[in-house]
Structure formats: C-alpha cells, structure tokens
Amino acid sequence: EPKVFLFDEPLSNLDAGLRTRTRFELSQLHDRLGATMVFVTHDQIEAMTLATRIVLLNKGRIEQVGAPMDIYARPSTRYVAQFVGSPMNFLPVARIESGPDGAIVTTVSGVGLQTSVPSDSLPGANLTLGLRPENLTVSPHGTLRGKVVTVEQMGDRSLVHAELADGTQVIGVDAPITTARGGSEIAFAVEGAKAMLFDEMGKGYHADG
Structure with a gap:
C-alpha cells in the first residue's frame, strides 16, 4: 500500500493499441487508489491524458509547471509551445501596434492580425507570432495566403501544409474531405x-499577459 508510485516510461515499449489500453487502466488505477503517482514520459499524449500537473523539463531545467490545459493554452516558452499539443506555427513579425483589444501584429509576409495579447506587456522588437494549426482554417476569404506543399488526411480533419510568400512553412486545418x-x-x-x-x-506572451 505505497503512498507514492514512480513510473519511469512504463509504456514506451508497448505497441500502439496496448499503450492506449494500459494508459486507460493506469488512469482508473489512480482514481481508485487515490495515491500520488509520478510518471516520467517523453510522450505528450501520456502527459496530457494522465497528469493532473505537468513538470516539463528541457535539458534538466524546468520550463513550466502547471495543469495540462494551462500548459497547452498558455505555454511560458517557445520550447513548451513546440513540445505540447499540435505543432505550433511560428511567423516572423515585422511590426507591432497598440489596438483597443490588444496588440495588432503585421507579419513579414504583410498579413495584419488583431491579437488579444496586451501590447504594453511586449518588448519592442524581434517578436514571433505563434498559432496552432487549429487556429488556421482553410477559407477562400482567408487573409493568410500561400501554396500547398502537402496534405495529410487524418480522418476527422485534414492538415494542410503550406508555404507563405516569405518562405515560412505553416500547417492549417481543413475538412476531412479537402480539395487542397x-x-x-x-x-x-x-x-x-x-x-x-x-x-x-x-518567452511567451498571451491574452492574459
């Protein structure tokens, strides 16, 4: 009847189906026992689905500590943003202006975007815009334009990889059956x-500062 369990990558050598079933069983075990479980993993899906609190390490240094969805929605650093969740798009910023609802960003490719990030919290230069693929939706009236590189059809959605005029690579989302x-x-x-x-x-800057 230990009070603390330590799991050191227990699912890493399992096939995909068995990994999913065992992950579910570990979650049930935790609910039943109510004991503290420290779970070491390199798999972000395991971290997001099993943890109540994540400590994200980078080369032995703590990058961020928090609940899974807090880390996903408000990554404290670019490293965390890349590691947790779907691959984030990074677009170089040419200009920042103050707007009534937050900073207005103009990308190097000339696209203007109203964000909810407070402009008074931002440094003056050398900023990069971060957007998850789910925040870029294929639309004939969209302002972010480029050329399709490849398309991944995932069943429930399609991931469209594109290259912008300035050479930046981005990933956006389209319907399961796409014409891209x-x-x-x-x-x-x-x-x-x-x-x-x-x-x-x-360092990351978000809608709440």
Missing part, C-alpha cells in the same frame, strides 16, 4: 484571439 492539392493556392482564416507572441529569448 500540392502546388495549389490556399488561404487560411486566422483566429487572432488565440494567437501568442514570443520574444527572441523564447
């Missing part, structure tokens, strides 16, 4: 309220 094809022109509608900004040191 490699080499074709594409446009994305951008959900600016979910945008994040990162300074040259990798």
